[in-house]
Amino acid sequence: MDFADISPKLTVLVYGLVAFAVVVGGLLLLLDVVPTYFARRRERQLIAVAAGDAPAPPSGRPRKPREFGYAIFFLLPVVVLLLIGLVVPVIRTLLLSLRNGDNSAWVGLDNYGWMFSNDDILNVLWNSLLWVVLVPLVATSVGLLYAVMVDRARFEAVAKSLIFLPMAISFVGASIIWRFVYAYRGEDLDQIGLLNQIVVWLGGTPQQWLLESPLNTLLLIVVMVWIQAGFAMVILSAAIKAIPGDIIEAARLDGVTAWQMFWRITLPSIRPALIVVIVAITVATMKIFDIVRTMTNGNYDTNVIALEMYNQAFRYQETGQGSALAVFLFLLVIPIVVFQIRNLRRQREG
Amino acid sequence: MATTTPVLPATTAAPRPKNVAGRVRQRLNTRAATVVSILIAVLWTVPTFGLFISSLRPEDAIKTTGWWTFFSEPKLTLDNYNEVLFGQSASSGQLANYFVNSLVITIPSVLFPVAFAAMAAYALSWIKFRGREWIYVGIFALQIVPLQMALVPLLSFFSRGVSLGGITLMPAWQLDDEQKFIQVWFAHTCFALPFAVFLLHNFVSQLPSELMEAARVDGASHAKIFRTIVLPLITPALASLTIFQFLWVWNDLLVALIFAGGGDETAPLTVRLAELAGTRGNEWQRLTSGAFVSIVIPLIVFLSLQRYFVRGLLTGSVKG
Numbered sequence: 052m053d054f055a056d057i058s059p060k061l062t063v064l065v066y067g068l069v070a071f072a073v074v075v076g077g078l079l080l081l082l083d084v085v086p087t088y089f090a091r092r093r094e095r096q097l098i099a100v101a102a103g104d105a106p107a108p109p110s111g112r113p114r115k116p117r118e119f120g121y122a123i124f125f126l127l128p129v130v131v132l133l134l135i136g137l138v139v140p141v142i143r144t145l146l147l148s149l150r151n152g153d154n155s156a157w158v159g160l161d162n163y164g165w166m167f168s169n170d171d172i173l174n175v176l177w178n179s180l181l182w183v184v185l186v187p188l189v190a191t192s193v194g195l196l197y198a199v200m201v202d203r204a205r206f207e208a209v210a211k212s213l214i215f216l217p218m219a220i221s222f223v224g225a226s227i228i229w230r231f232v233y234a235y236r237g238e239d240l241d242q243i244g245l246l247n248q249i250v251v252w253l254g255g256t257p258q259q260w261l262l263e264s265p266l267n268t269l270l271l272i273v274v275m276v277w278i279q280a281g282f283a284m285v286i287l288s289a290a291i292k293a294i295p296g297d298i299i300e301a302a303r304l305d306g307v308t309a310w311q312m313f314w315r316i317t318l319p320s321i322r323p324a325l326i327v328v329i330v331a332i333t334v335a336t337m338k339i340f341d342i343v344r345t346m347t348n349g350n351y352d353t354n355v356i357a358l359e360m361y362n363q364a365f366r367y368q369e370t371g372q373g374s375a376l377a378v379f380l381f382l383l384v385i386p387i388v389v390f391q392i393r394n395l396r397r398q399r400e401g
Numbered sequence: 402m403a404t405t406t407p408v409l410p411a412t413t414a415a416p417r418p419k420n421v422a423g424r425v426r427q428r429l430n431t432r433a434a435t436v437v438s439i440l441i442a443v444l445w446t447v448p449t450f451g452l453f454i455s456s457l458r459p460e461d462a463i464k465t466t467g468w469w470t471f472f473s474e475p476k477l478t479l480d481n482y483n484e485v486l487f488g489q490s491a492s493s494g495q496l497a498n499y500f501v502n503s504l505v506i507t508i509p510s511v512l513f514p515v516a517f518a519a520m521a522a523y524a525l526s527w528i529k530f531r532g533r534e535w536i537y538v539g540i541f542a543l544q545i546v547p548l549q550m551a552l553v554p555l556l557s558f559f560s561r562g563v564s565l566g567g568i569t570l571m572p573a574w575q576l577d578d579e580q581k582f583i584q585v586w587f588a589h590t591c592f593a594l595p596f597a598v599f600l601l602h603n604f605v606s607q608l609p610s611e612l613m614e615a616a617r618v619d620g621a622s623h624a625k626i627f628r629t630i631v632l633p634l635i636t637p638a639l640a641s642l643t644i645f646q647f648l649w650v651w652n653d654l655l656v657a658l659i660f661a662g663g664g665d666e667t668a669p670l671t672v673r674l675a676e677l678a679g680t681r682g683n684e685w686q687r688l689t690s691g692a693f694v695s696i697v698i699p700l701i702v703f704l705s706l707q708r709y710f711v712r713g714l715l716t717g718s719v720k721g
C-alpha cells in the first residue's frame with residue numbers, strides 16, 4: 052500500500068465530509084438566519100410604531116404556516132432520502148416481482164409459482180424455516196438462563212461482557228471464527244479444528260462437518276445463536292433487575308422454591324421484554340445472509356431465502372424471481388411486527 | 402473468598418436470611434452460580450480466543466497443529482499480520498487498502514443519518530404542524546421493510562437513472578472506481594434512517610416541554626433551540642445511535658457487495674474477507690489474522706462504549 056493508492060479515496064472522503072458540513076450546516080444556518088431576520092424587521096417596525104411615525108404592522112399574522120415551513124426544512128433530508136431509498140424501491144420491487152427476468156414483460160404470479168414448485172427453492176424455504184424456529188428459541192433460552200444465573204454471580208459485569216462480545220463481531224468475522232472451529236484434516240493427521248479435536252479426544256473419527264446435510268445447517272445456526280444469545284441476555288437481564296424488590300421479597304417470605312420463583316415470578320414479570328427479544332431475533336434471522344454465504348456459500352443444502360434472493364437478482368440477473376423472494380421475505384416479517392406492535396400497545400394501555 | 406459476604410446487586414433487594422443455614426445456602430448458591438456463569442463465559446470466548454492465538458502463530462504451525470498446542474510450545478510471530486496487511490502479491494490479503502475503504506465508507510455513513518435523524522426527530526417532536534403524526538408513523542413503519550426489498554431498484558437508480566414513460570427524469574450517476582463510495586454512503590444513510598429517527602424521537606420527545614416553551618418565549622428560533630438545547634441534552638442517545646450505526650456499517654456485507662462492488666478501490670474489509678474465505682479457505686494464516694484485523698476496531702469501540710450501546714438497545718427495538 053502506498054499513498055498513491057489511498058489518496059483518491061481520501062479525496063472522496065473529504066468531498067463527503069465537505070458535503071456533510073455544507074448540507075447540515077447550511078440547513079441549520081438557513082433556519083437560524085431567516086427567522087432572525089424577520090424577527091429583527093418586526094422588532095424595528097414595532098419600535099417605529101412606538102415612536103409614532105409609521106403605520107402599525109398587520110398584527111395577528113397566522114403562525115401555523117410558518118411552523119410548517121420550518122418543519123419542512125428539518126424533515127426535508129429524511130423524507131427525500133426515504134422516498135428515494137425505500138418507499139419507491141419497495142413499490143418497484145413489488146412490480147418487478149410480477150415481471151420476467153429482464154423486466155421486459157408482465158408474467159403475473161409466475162415468479163411466485165416458480166418459488167413453490169422448484170425443488171431447490173422449496174429446500175431453501177425449509178432451511179429458512181429451520182433457522183427461524185431454532186435461532187430465536189435457542190438464543191432466547193440461553194440468554195434467559197444466563198441472565199437468571201448471572202444475576203446472583205460475582206464478576207457479573209465481566210461475564211456479561213464476554214457473552215455479549217460476539218455482538219460486536221461481524222457475521223463474516225464470526226463465520227471465519229467458526230469455520231476454524233469446524234476445520235477438518237484427514238484422520239491420521241493432527242486436527243486444527245477444535246470440534247474435530249474434541250471428537251478425537253472422545254475416541255471418534257473427525258468429520259467434514261460442513262458437508263453433511265442437515266447437520267451443516269444446524270452448525271451454521273450455532274454461529275447465529277452464539278451471536279444473538281448475548282443480545283437476549285442483556286435485554287432480559289435488565290428486565291430481571293427491574294422486577295420490583297418487594298415482589299421478590301414477598302415470594303421469598305412465602306417460601307417459594309427457586310423453580311417456582313422462575314416460573315411464577317420472573318417469567319411473567321419479564322414477558323414484554325421476552326417478546327421484544329424473540330421478535331428482534333426472529334426478524335434478524337429471517338434476513339440471515341452473511342453467515343451462510345461465508346461458511347458454505349449456500350452449497351451442500353444450506354441455502355436460505357436472503358442468499359437465494361441475492362443470487363437470483365445479482366448473480367443470475369433474474370430480477371423477477373429475486374424480487375418475488377424479497378417480497379416473500381417482507382410478507383413473512385409483517386405478521387411478526389404487527390404482533391409486536393399490538394403487544395406494545397396493550398402494554399401501554401394496561 | 403468464602404469469608405466475604407456475597408455481593409448482590411442493590412436492585413434485587415434480597416433479604417438477608419436470618420439463620421446460619423440459610424446464609425450458607427445462599428453463599429453456596431452464589432458461588433455455584435458464579436462458577437457456572439464464568440465457565441459458560443469462557444466457553445463463549447474460546448472460539449474467538451483460538452482465532453486470536455492462531456493469528457499469532459507461524460504459518461506451518463497453524464496448518465499442522467491445533468492452536469491449543471501453543472501453550473506447550475509457544476511460538477509467536479507478527480508475520481501473518483505483516484503479510485495480510487501489506488503483502489504485495491495478489492494472493493496475500495492487501496488488507497491495509499480495504500481497511501482504508503472500510504473507514505471511508507463508515508465515517509460519512511454514520512455522520513449523515515445521525516445528523517438528519519436528529520433534525521427530523523426534533524421536528525416530529527417539537528414543531529407543531531398538521532400531518533406530523535402520520536409522517537412519524539410512516540417512518541416508524543419503514544423499519545420493518547427488509548433491505549432486500551430496496552436493493553434491485555436502488556441499484557438501478559444509480560446505474561440507469563430514472564425515466565418515466567420514456568422521459569429521463571434523472572440520468573445515470575455513472576460513478577466509477579472511488580466514486581462508488583458515494584452510492585454506498587447514500588444506501589447506508591437511507592437504510593439507517595427509519596431506526597435512527599425512531600430511536601432519537603424516543604429521547605427528544607421526552608425532553609421537558611417547559612424548557613422548549615421558555616426558549617420560545619425568549620425568542621429563540623427552532624434552529625437555535627435545536628443546536629443549543631436539544632443536541633446537548635440528547636448526547637447519550639446520539640452516542641448510542643452512533644455506535645449502532647458504526648457497528649452496522651463496519652460489519653455489513655450485503656450493502657457493500659451490491660453498492661461498492663468487489664474491487665480494491667471501494668470494497669470494505671468484510672467483502673475482502675468473505676472473498677478470501679471463499680477462494681483461499683485453507684490459508685488459515687491469512688484468514689485468522691485478517692479476521693482479527695476486521696474485528697479489532699469494533700471490539701475496541703464496543704468495549705469502551707458498551708454503556709451507551711446497552712442503553713440504546715434497551716430503548717430501540719427492531720432494526721429493519
